[in-house]
Amino acid sequence: MLEAMLSRAKAAQAALGRSATAERDRALRAMAAAVRAATDDILAANREDLARPEAQALSASLRRRLELSAAKLADLADGLEAVAALPDPLGRGSGLRTLPNGLRLEQVRVPLGVIGLIYESRPGVTVEASGLAVKSGNALILRGGREALGSNAALVRVLRGALADAGFDPDVLQLVPDPDRRWATALMHLEGLDLLIPRGGAELIRTVAREATVPVIETGVGNCHLYVDRAADLDMALAILRDGKVGNPAVCNALETLLVHREVAPAFLPRAYERLSADGVRFHGDAAARALVPAMEPATEADWAQEYLDLELAVAVVDSLDQALAHIARYGTRHSEAIVTNDYAAGMRFHQEVDAAVVYWNASTRFTDGFQFGLGAEVGISTQKLHARGPMGLEALTTVKTLAWGAGQTRDLR
């Protein structure tokens, strides 16, 4: 089944990838209008999903992710129009170079080709990913969660209709119609797929990264640290800690571990505990932290490695910047790390020695985000080093092709 889908996707992508910016933007606006027009049908399909036994068995937070509303659909339609308004990531060149023999080379941005997406409950991802794919000239094979199959099918039907109306082959967007797990596995091994993106929880991302034989971009696992240096402004540190832990704890750029220099721990930790406890945060402290705030629960080894994604915080007291750097090197996931300090040497070392996508000096880790970074779109936040690192804009869904214009140039023979 997937081979046939891939083959249709390649054929459909060829025309999309060569189309003019204005044609793709028109299709995106048609997709937005179609989502608005079909709101009732989509919501009906979503209610059926929610009524099924699988959905009844979900936790409240997963059910919330699965649930659509007229307001959410309107936001998704607005999002498609916002993507239409972004600059085209395709067709830009690196500038023509002429080799000594007169051969002219230009490296231009082109689509990746066919992208696979494996994701979980949120049907909104179907719309967001479709918009990014169409804008960047790529075809998409979607494999959503079993519990959202009806919602996703309704959305894809609507989006495909709009694409066809705009003059594109609707096979640009295809949904794997069978929820059986083996199709997710097959997608990870679908030779010819240009990229597979897992979107969802850490477990899904790790599984795809480990199992896939097609190219993958890993996104969004963030065990982020805040290090409060001995030369920190403690008011600033507290504001950054609260923003990172309480602002939106369920996201990958939220803080998970607080490291505090021994010299400022007595002044900082009781204050931080008092303030964030009032916000509902549970603390897991090491022995030194608990000596200062005995009410903290004891931290175990598992706490240092854990991405709580919730109102929980691991706390360790460190003797030095070196110890903080070693802790981050050992447990960090290379996403976003922050130091608060007014000491130049400490800040410079932290910037230089921490190996992460984004390293903050006196600012919150919560800024690691495509929209905050001004990229206009959120393809995801890459925690890998190849191809893209940190917040990914539309350019992450493109590659380059070198075009060469000659006049018969040969290298060794004439």
Place this chain on the structure above:
Amino acid sequence: MLEAMLSRAKAAQAALGRSATAERDRALRAMAAAVRAATDDILAANREDLARPEAQALSASLRRRLELSAAKLADLADGLEAVAALPDPLGRGSGLRTLPNGLRLEQVRVPLGVIGLIYESRPGVTVEASGLAVKSGNALILRGGREALGSNAALVRVLRGALADAGFDPDVLQLVPDPDRRWATALMHLEGLDLLIPRGGAELIRTVAREATVPVIETGVGNCHLYVDRAADLDMALAILRDGKVGNPAVCNALETLLVHREVAPAFLPRAYERLSADGVRFHGDAAARALVPAMEPATEADWAQEYLDLELAVAVVDSLDQALAHIARYGTRHSEAIVTNDYAAGMRFHQEVDAAVVYWNASTRFTDGFQFGLGAEVGISTQKLHARGPMGLEALTTVKTLAWGAGQTRDLR
């Protein structure tokens, strides 16, 4: 064993990655001097490798790859000095950006970290890869061919000595000392390795790409085509064909298949056959090609997919540009493809529709090469679409890190 090597490599890389350009360049010049000074010892180790039964069993061409000479070592030393003279790929920034809230962001080039290399007989690769790694601030774990183990060990000993003399931790360069195949497999699954590069034959590269769970860059499989359009200058086409097939048939940017438009096949094929037969080329033609040149051997399905890397050429007559494009889409390896035509529309379509790293219009595919492209170094030629595509310079061995300077900025809370 590999975990311990990786841990030592990470520690050694930290200092190398932060070192100044001048220090790394000094180390590279020290490595060059050390190779020159140790020429006798290295050649003695190489003679021992050549005298072992495994080497005696090798084909003549593989023995040639294994064999070092004083001249080859001098070239390798010169190569290290040439790398020292290249611009530093590290430390360059994208230009500071200031967000509306005053947060300042700069994306800077940093090393990948620890790179693994799996390669075959050629001990020269040990020196070339070491030079590129040191220049780009990366540590290297080398896993060479079993038949070259003594030569590689001698080279790595010399290079490590020079690194230590230049003030760097020699664990920047480490050779897997045990030739057992399981260590190659273990390297493909060494969690924490930032990149694994296979260098060698197509089989090695495919195995690594399929099996590895660490990030891989695939290089150098090239089933390259020349399409001679009906509007081609046939003299130009013949020169480009000869250059591509005869100039150096053993390399990945050599031509493997000739596609000729039916209208010019009667004028072109007999000439091409006569000229390239005199060069020693064997032709494998389809029925239409053999109707024009009966002396060609019949081509089988396998010929279209094969990278001969030798004086052999597959030939097909096509009815149209569309048929040529379909053939290339089906059998090409996305490396380098060429058209010869003076027809604007045909050339434009070929440029736009062929999915390959480099697409030539009226020039030889043999220019796909880091040195020819002016990159100054040859990390390899990527045939994948993520991270790097086409000839890779030192920048392909780097990634980016975003540094953020704040004044206490928070996103949601104060």
